[in-house]
Every structure is written in structure tokens, then in C-alpha cells.
């Protein structure tokens with residue numbers, strides 16, 4: 166039974182939007198909801214100041230479809246991440262990094278995770294808005310002053326006239342049977358425009374256009390060529406006022422950016438005062454002895470053998486006979502008719518070199534000899550002497566006699 170008649174200020178000309186029942190307690194609205202649900206109404210809703218437990222079931226509201234929408238979005242995000250990375254890494258821009266495979270799952274997991282979350286988040290927000298018919302610029306209930314109490318201490322139930330079962334008298338009677346505190350007609354809102362305010366529309370258009378400007382600039386920058394420096398937002402240390410090697414520097418007369426060291430400059434560790442050690446000479450004459458500090462030991466000879474294998478064997482061969490791979494290749498090319506002169510590497514085992522002073526061998530390795538380039542800049546001083554020591558062993562090998570062997574070695578041969 167209604168205690169109040171429809172408020173007198175309600176314009177009777179406006180068509181009916183629905184009937185609004187007001188209750189004082191959550192228990193009452195739960196009870197009323199069950200009645201309306203069981204009567205078969207579909208287009209109705211309740212408004213409460215706080216979440217009322219059990220109201221979903223009382224109203225017959227089914228589980229939301231939102232999780233399914235989000236699941237689809239998540240799978241789309243995952244697929245997008247996989248396809249995007251697979252396509253860019255293996256097809257569009259294949260780039261070998263440390264011999265790693267172009268495509269492997271673990272490296273791509275972070276982006277897969279990120280896009281899954283991103284797509285899900287947008288689907289959740291967008292799906293929630295769409296499923297709830299939001300945003301809703303105006304609603305007929307906005308004009309009901311009493312309805313403001315839905316945010317305070319009153320509970321409302323609205324059955325809209327759009328419901329197929331709606332009948333002005335029957336519906337009102339049904340609602341009265343649930344004993345509402347107030348029962349009220351809600352007329353359609355004829356005063357508020359249901360269009361978005363112009364200001365908002367214009368602001369949205371301007372913002373959308375403004376958001377596209379950076380992309381337009383990107384596109385232009387990609388397609389055009391200019392001598393001007395491009396817009397460079399973060400400079401870091403990209404443009405430094407410094408001179409680079411091999412570039413021009415107008416500050417100096419010779420316009421070279423690289424400067425020669427001052428006359429007489431000695432690099433750290435570059436002081437070479439020991440004539441015997443560094444030039445292989447004693448008083449200007451090639452030395453016949455190894456310098457002090459270079460002692461004949463098995464280790465030194467082994468070191469020399471290793472260095473010889475790296476720096477000399479390619480041309481002179483492992484036995485020093487002058488038959489290294491470089492020589493073989495050059496000889497084969499010449500036999501094939503390729504023009505050009507080739508000076509064969511010297512046979513290092515020949516008698517003249519056996520008799521040559523070690524100082525002269527040192528000089529040949531350090532500074533090169535006739536057609537052979539010098540190796541002083543790549544092989545350290547000690548290593549050059551070690552190579553010579555090994556070279557001597559090689560040469561000795563050719564002229565070795567039984568007398569060089571120990572009695573045990575000799576008996577082993579027999």
C-alpha cells in the first residue's frame with residue numbers, strides 16, 4: 166500500500182519511464198527483489214547505498230560474461246606477442262646475436278606476458294563499460310530528489326516501462342504487495358539532453374587529432390630526407406664537441422685531428438736501451454750469443470715452438486723447410502696461371518742460416534728482411550728470442566749425429 170501519491174510537480178505529459186519503490190532495509194529490498202524476479206520481470210534494477218549480499222541471486226542475475234571477454238583478449242594478446250616477435254626476429258629483421266637461435270620461447274616470454282596483461286586490462290575496462298551501457302550521460306532517476314538517498318540510507322527498486330510484462334496498474338499492485346515505504350512514478354526525462362555536452366565533444370576531437378600528430382611526424386621523418394639534424398629529444402652524449410681520429414681539425418696547420426707524439430716520446434714500457442736484447446747487437450755487430458735474461462730451458466724452447474707455429478709456420482712450414490700453407494697456396498695459384506711474382510719463404514734449415522748469428526735472425530724477425538715483413542710489432546721481444554731458440558733446435562736437428570744422443574736414447578734406437 167502506497168503511503169504517498171505521485172509527487173504533484175511530476176509533469177503528467179511526459180511518458181512513464183518506470184515505477185520506483187523505496188525500502189528502508191536491505192532485508193526488505195531482498196524480499197521485494199525475489200517477488201519481482203519470480204513474477205518474471207527482466208528490465209528492472211535495484212539501487213542500494215552499499216553492496217547487499219545475496220542481491221544477485223535475489224534478482225536472478227546470472228554470472229557476468231566479462232571473464233570470457235577477458236580470456237579472449239588475453240589469448241589475442243598472447244598470440245599477437247608471439248607472432249610479432251617471431252615475424253620481426255626471423256623474417257623481417259633476422260639478426261644473429263652470439264649465435265643464439267633466431268626464435269626461442271624463453272627470450273620472448275616477457276613481451277608475451279606484457280601483451281597478455283595489456284590486452285586483458287583494456288578488455289576488462291572496455292567490456293565492463295559496454296556491458297553496463299556506460300557512459301550514461303543522463304538518467305530519468307537523476308531528476309528524482311528522493312533518489313539521492315540511494316547513496317545514503319534508502320534502498321530503491323525500479324521496474325521500467327520497457328519491460329514486456331509492464332502494466333501500469335498490475336506492476337504497481339505487485340510492488341505495493343512488497344510493502345515499500347514509498348511508491349513513485351518516474352517520468353521520462355524531457356529536460357536533459359541525452360547527448361554529450363558540446364565542450365566534451367570538441368575537447369575529444371581536439372585531443373584525438375593532437376594524439377595523431379606525433380605519429381604523423383614519425384611517418385614524415387621516415388619518408389623524407391633532410392640536411393637538418395632531426396628532432397633529437399634525448400641528447401645524452403650523442404653530439405660531443407670532440408675531434409675524431411682521421412678527421413679534420415682546423416686548429417692545427419696540418420689540419421690533422423690526430424697528433425704525432427712529441428719528439429723523443431717513449432711509451433710506457435717502451436724504453437729499449439739494451440742493445441743486445443732489443444737489437445740483437447753488441448757494439449753494432451750482430452751478437453752470436455743470447456742476451457742476458459734469455460736462458461736456454463725446455464720451457465723457453467717450447468714457448469718458441471708454439472709462437473713459431475703461430476707466426477712463422479704459415480709461410481716457412483712447421484719444420485722451417487719453406488713449405489707452409491701460404492707458400493703452397495701461392496705456388497698453386499701461379500701454376501694455375503695467376504699473374505704476379507711470389508718469392509718463396511726461405512728454407513730456415515739451410516747451412517748459411519745455421520751459421521748466421523742469432524742477433525741477425527733477431528733483426529730479420531723484428532724488422533723483416535727483403536720480401537718478408539717484420540714481426541716486431543706483434544711478437545714480444547722475449548718471444549722473438551724464444552722463436553730463435555726453437556729455430557736453432559730445428560736447424561740442429563738436421564745435422565744431428567748419433568753422438569748427440571744419450572747412451573739410453575742410443576740403446577732405445579737399436
Ligand code: HEC
Pocket residue numbers: 473476477478479480481491508509510511513518526529530534535536537538540552556
Ligand atoms: C708471410 C710469409 C712469412 C712469414 C709469416 C714469415 N716469413 Fe720469414 N721469410 C719469408 C720470405 C718470403 C722470406 C724470403 C725473403 C726474401 O728472400 O726476399 C723469408 C725469409 C726469412 C729468413 C731468412 C733471412 C735471411 O737472412 O735470408 C728468416 C731467418 C726468416 N724468414 C724467419 C722467419 C721467422 C722466425 C718467422 C716467424 C716469426 C717468419 N720468418 C715468418 C716469408 C715469411
